[in-house]
Amino acid sequence: xxxxxxxxxxxxxxxxxxxxxxxxxxxxxxxxxxxxxxxxxxxxxxxxxxxxxxxxxxxxxxxxxxxxxxxxxxxxxxxxxxxxxxxxxxxxxxxxxxxxxxxxxxxxxxxxxxxxxxxxxxxxxxxxxxxxxxxxxxxxxxxxxxxxxxxxxxxxxxxxxxxxxxxxxxxxxxxxxxxxxxxxxxxxxxxxxxxxxxxxxxxxxxxxxxxxxxxxxxxxxxxxxxxxxxxxxxxxxxxxxxxxxxxxxxxxxxxxxxxxxxxxxxxxxx
Amino acid sequence: xxxxxxxxxxxxxxxxxxxxxxxxxxxxxxxxxxxxxxxxxxxxxxxxxxxxxxxxxxxxxxxxxxxxxxxxxxxxxxxxxxxxxxxxxxxxxxxxxxxxxxxxxxxxxxxxxxxxxxxxxxxxxxxxxxxxxxxxxxxxxxxxxxxxxxxxxxxxxxxxxxxxxx
Numbered sequence: 001x002x003x004x005x006x007x008x009x010x011x012x013x014x015x016x017x018x019x020x021x022x023x024x025x026x027x028x029x030x031x032x033x034x035x036x037x038x039x040x041x042x043x044x045x046x047x048x049x050x051x052x053x054x055x056x057x058x059x060x061x062x063x064x065x066x067x068x069x070x071x072x073x074x075x076x077x078x079x080x081x082x083x084x085x086x087x088x089x090x091x092x093x094x095x096x097x098x099x100x101x102x103x104x105x106x107x108x109x110x111x112x113x114x115x116x117x118x119x120x121x122x123x124x125x126x127x128x129x130x131x132x133x134x135x136x137x138x139x140x141x142x143x144x145x146x147x148x149x150x151x152x153x154x155x156x157x158x159x160x161x162x163x164x165x166x167x168x169x170x171x172x173x174x175x176x177x178x179x180x181x182x183x184x185x186x187x188x189x190x191x192x193x194x195x196x197x198x199x200x201x202x203x204x205x206x207x208x209x210x211x212x213x214x215x216x217x218x219x220x221x222x223x224x225x226x227x228x229x230x231x232x233x234x235x236x237x238x239x240x241x242x243x244x245x246x247x248x249x250x251x252x253x254x255x256x257x258x259x260x261x262x263x264x265x266x267x268x269x270x
Numbered sequence: 271x272x273x274x275x276x277x278x279x280x281x282x283x284x285x286x287x288x289x290x291x292x293x294x295x296x297x298x299x300x301x302x303x304x305x306x307x308x309x310x311x312x313x314x315x316x317x318x319x320x321x322x323x324x325x326x327x328x329x330x331x332x333x334x335x336x337x338x339x340x341x342x343x344x345x346x347x348x349x350x351x352x353x354x355x356x357x358x359x360x361x362x363x364x365x366x367x368x369x370x371x372x373x374x375x376x377x378x379x380x381x382x383x384x385x386x387x388x389x390x391x392x393x394x395x396x397x398x399x400x401x402x403x404x405x406x407x408x409x410x411x412x413x414x415x416x417x418x419x420x421x422x423x424x425x426x427x428x429x430x431x432x433x434x435x436x
Contacts, residue, residue: 018416026390026415028397053427054419058391060426064372065392067357069287074300077286079278079307086311 016040021051025058121218127190129226129235132211132246135187135197136233140207140249147183147199157184161196165214167242171198172210172266177259178202189213208249208259215243223260225253236260277323278310284324284393285331291388292335294355294373302338306331325399328389332403339381375425379418386414387422 016024016037023029024037041047139146149157151171158170164186171181179200187195195213202208221239228235236247236256247260285306289299309330357369376384382404389400390411397408397415404411 022416053423057419057422060372062392064369065287065291068290
């Protein structure tokens with residue numbers, strides 16, 4: 001661009017150049033400058049002709065541009081329709097974003113609830129297994145009064161415990177795996193609900209207990225193995241729809257699983 | 271919000287006329303205007319009602335025109351001279367010829383002079399407004415307008431008697 005560096009062209013009288021005329025025509029001069037140019041135009045016919053020619057150029061260019069734009073505006077150029085479409089797109093995007101956010105919130109909420117549930121369940125499980133193990137330790141050590149109701153009253157024992165637990169809890173026959181029913185007793189859980197314990201004994205005098213309490217609504221859980229203390233008994237824990245169970249005794253995991261299998265078969269057969 | 275759309279709507283004929291005079295191609299001009307409006311909607315939140323919407327729109331359109339031109343130059347796209355839009359004066363062949371001469375004379379100017387003159391003389395922008403559209407000082411706008419008028423006047427003088435144009 002060299003046009004701005006060039007010296008401005010001046011009229012023969014050297015007073016008003018093309019830039020002054022441009023600013024005059026375009027109404028860009030302040031009052032004093034405007035009066036000066038007007039005075040120069042008054043004096044010089046050359047200047048008047050030039051200004052007239054420039055104004056004529058403007059009119060010709062305006063006519064030219066108007067003629068080019070004479071055709072109707074295409075329908076696609078409509079700011080209101082474009083804005084409306086954009087609002088539609090934005091609304092859809094917002095809808096999608098809201099749906100995505102909602103999904104995330106559901107996920108987070110489920111995660112949080114699940115997290116709490118997990119802890120509550122883990123706590124309940126631990127408490128239950130501890131209670132079962134404690135009951136086993138205390139009563140299996142009893143020589144004279146290991147049970148409250150003896151095996152001779154087996155039918156009464158089952159009816160009584162089932163009634164208190166509000167779920168069927170009859171003593172399974174474990175003679176097939178070498179265990180004889182000794183009897184059972186009613187116990188409190190740590191939460192103050194009724195729990196029941198059935199005690200069995202093998203020929204060597206090793207005692208097995210089945211501890212049960214009503215299930216307050218937790219989902220069923222498969223067998224889980226616990227050994228809470230190094231010198232304590234071992235426990236197999238599981239949850240069914242109506243009750244939770246703990247099988248406890250001085251046996252290894254494999255033996256407990258075998259016994260649990262026998263317990264479940266005994267109930268199914270009963 | 272409604273005022274914004276109304277202001278934009280009011281400026282569209284002017285924007286389109288400017289785009290047509292710049293490109294001399296109806297399709298290119300309409301694309302330019304549509305693109306300008308899309309950008310205006312994109313940047314709507316950036317617009318502050320301190321200046322005229324119209325000037326802001328001209329700046330958007332002009333910047334788009336300049337960047338398209340640079341892109342075309344880099345790609346070596348030649349102007350479609352044969353396909354250039356020519357004005358028609360209704361039922362007036364003499365006037366039609368005169369208009370086409372104006373078009374040819376405008377095309378002979380530098381793009382800087384042409385844009386300055388179109389914004390000021392046709393679209394009625396002040397030097398200050400044109401300066402913000404073109405991104406140059408107002409004094410430069412004045413120089414470009416003066417040179418454009420001088421150039422056109424000289425080109426047209428041969429065929430268009432001053433007495434008639436006056």
